[in-house]
Amino acid sequence: MxxxxxxxxxxxxxxxxxxxxxxxxxxxxxxxxxxxxxxxxxxxxxxxxxxxxxxxxxxxSGLRNEFNLPLAATGTEFQTQVWHALTTIPYGETWSYQDLANAIGNPKAVRAVGLANGKNPISIVVPCHRVIGKSGKLIGYAGGVERKQRLLALEQGTPLK
Structure with missing residues (x-):
């Protein structure tokens, strides 16, 4: 195609x-x-x-907190399961990698979830930026941790400049 x-x-x-x-x-x-x-x-x-x-x-611009787009990213069955779970993280909230592993019903798959999260091709719309370390630390984002921080700040009400 x-x-x-x-x-x-x-x-x-x-x-x-x-x-x-x-x-x-x-x-x-x-x-x-x-x-x-x-x-x-x-x-x-x-x-x-x-x-x-x-x-x-x-x-x-801070006017949209949910996307309505047809998604067609391709990945393994496990990756697509993780990517789907990412879309359920509410705007303005963060989950740990453990939370994400729990959400897919595989609590021991934290590392695999982290790898699948890192392979998410649809940044922002499939909000991998909302996943943080268990300690609350911002770790890992293909677009750069500074962008991750700014996206999370936007979702907390801080306008992007």
């Missing part, structure tokens, strides 16, 4: 968005190492990409 992409500015740097006819495949900041080498054709008017840009702009 043919994939398409667009690029948009954000208060946290340039964001690349990829989709196909089934839905959103990925959202990456420029420093993300998980972005695929091939993104398909650039198509700034592709409907899923346009809708994603609009919803991200609303999120960054």
């Amino acid at each position: 043919k994939s398409r992409y667009t690029v948009m500015p954000s208060p946290l740097g340039t964001v690349t968005i990829q989709a196909n006819d089934q839905g959103l495949l990925g959202i990456w900041f420029e420093t993300c190492t998980t972005k695929p080498d091939s993104l398909g054709d650039r198509d700034d008017q592709f409907p899923v990409l346009s809708l994603t840009r609009t919803q991200l702009d609303e999120y960054f």
